Amino acid sequence: MKAFTFERARSPAEAAASAAKTRDAKFVAGGTNLLDLMKLEIETPAHLIDVNGLALDKIEGTPEGGLRIGALVRNTDLAAEARVRRSYPLLSRALLAGASGQLRNMADCGQSPSADALPILLRHQPAVQQTGPGQRLRRDRRLHAPSRDRRYKRRVHRDASKRHGHCDARAGRDG
Amino acid sequence: MENSKEFKITRRGFLVSAAGSVAATAVPGAVTAAAQQPLGVRPTVVSKVSFVVNGARRDLEVDTRITLLDTLREHLQLTGTKKGCDQGQCGACTVLVNGRRINSCLTLAVMHQGDTITTIEGLGTPEKLHPMQAAFVKHDGFQCGYCTPGQICSAVAVLEEVKAGIPSHVSEDLTARPRLTSAELRERMSGNICRCGAYSNIVDAITEVSRGRA
Numbered sequence: 257m258k259a260f261t262f263e264r265a266r267s268p269a270e271a272a273a274s275a276a277k278t279r280d281a282k283f284v285a286g287g288t289n290l291l292d293l294m295k296l297e298i299e300t301p302a303h304l305i306d307v308n309g310l311a312l313d314k315i316e317g318t319p320e321g322g323l324r325i326g327a328l329v330r331n332t333d334l335a336a337e338a339r340v341r342r343s344y345p346l347l348s349r350a351l352l353a354g355a356s357g358q359l360r361n362m363a364d365c366g367q368s369p370s371a372d373a374l375p376i377l378l379r380h381q382p383a384v385q386q387t388g389p390g391q392r393l394r395r396d397r398r399l400h401a402p403s404r405d406r407r408y409k410r411r412v413h414r415d416a417s418k419r420h421g422h423c424d425a426r427a428g429r430d431g
Numbered sequence: 432m433e434n435s436k437e438f439k440i441t442r443r444g445f446l447v448s449a450a451g452s453v454a455a456t457a458v459p460g461a462v463t464a465a466a467q468q469p470l471g472v473r474p475t476v477v478s479k480v481s482f483v484v485n486g487a488r489r490d491l492e493v494d495t496r497i498t499l500l501d502t503l504r505e506h507l508q509l510t511g512t513k514k515g516c517d518q519g520q521c522g523a524c525t526v527l528v529n530g531r532r533i534n535s536c537l538t539l540a541v542m543h544q545g546d547t548i549t550t551i552e553g554l555g556t557p558e559k560l561h562p563m564q565a566a567f568v569k570h571d572g573f574q575c576g577y578c579t580p581g582q583i584c585s586a587v588a589v590l591e592e593v594k595a596g597i598p599s600h601v602s603e604d605l606t607a608r609p610r611l612t613s614a615e616l617r618e619r620m621s622g623n624i625c626r627c628g629a630y631s632n633i634v635d636a637i638t639e640v641s642r643g644r645a
Contacts, residue, residue, distance in 0.1 A: 259473040262495040336597040341605040352600040356622025
């Protein structure tokens with residue numbers, strides 16, 4: 257693994273600002289994908305920003321009847337959440353079909369919604385809320401299912417990892 | 432075996448001292464290599480981290496690259512936690528962090544500032560085994576034993592997850608309280624691989640503990 261400097265971010269704005277000013281910086285949350293790739297030197301960040309302290313681990317109801325899922329909610333917690341089990345059973349099932357109990361306890365929904373859960377999330381055309389460097393850059397952008405957007409994988413990956421301290425998904429119900 | 436008392440050396444002790452002597456003879460070469468470090472090689476970065484392991488606070492200065500697994504084994508000499516695949520697939524490195532089971536090979540030590548970590552050494556002692564450890568012994572839930580610390584840490588967490596009502600891939604009704612059937616147990620323990628194939632005895636051991644009879 258290539259050597260890197262390390263910091264614990266205390267706010268989304270701080271994390272975003274640090275990523276903007278540091279060369280080859282990456283965010284780390286669950287770490288299950290990133291660490292694996294770093295060991296193989298496929299990923300070689302020069303600076304790692306730990307975002308686990310950002311308190312983005314809440315699941316809240318929205319006025320429209322959807323859910324707002326914090327980027328740091330772990331796969332286990334999203335799958336087990338009562339509203340998800342009741343109203344979005346496909347999402348719960350998809351999360352539980354992926355990886356192992358140990359990995360689901362680590363993997364966050366912002367960066368690792370798992371290959372099984374991603375299409376289910378996209379089916380609900382979630383809006384992703386972001387925080388960028390500098391001023392308060394906030395946009396709601398709808399993500400689309402694969403049939404509508406062939407580049408969905410790249411977009412989701414970019415949206416969820418590179419520049420954003422905060423990502424959440426708002427969606428209608430299953431079925 | 433008469434000599435064993437006056438000539439105390441463990442296999443681990445022998446390996447460590449052997450490795451030490453090799454390193455000592457290699458030092459001049461290593462210094463030369465460092466002096467000729469090619470451009471673009473990044474210097475090692477050391478960072479401070481503090482966490483509680485098995486009830487004791489540990490303040491460490493570690494290479495930012497080191498995993499929690501290697502920190503436990505190499506810095507804290509807690510070698511009960513094993514390295515199998517080192518990529519999060521075998522479960523031999525399973526430990527409890529803040530009460531939840533994770534793969535310690537896929538997380539950095541520096542990511543655990545302030546966390547509470549429990550390894551197999553923290554669950555029970557040889558004199559006072561944790562009920563899950565006792566059940567594994569009673570039911571012969573292992574052969575070689577390499578995966579066992581991970582299996583036991585994972586099993587302890589599985590019972591907590593079921594108690595907390597967390598569903599699994601094989602739960603028929605997502606909204607009902609999960610029951611610990613054999614199928615549920617096998618699915619929930621699927622992140623721990625046993626090369627010896629002691630699975631049926633492992634299931635027996637965990638089932639007994641879940642029923643409070645260990």
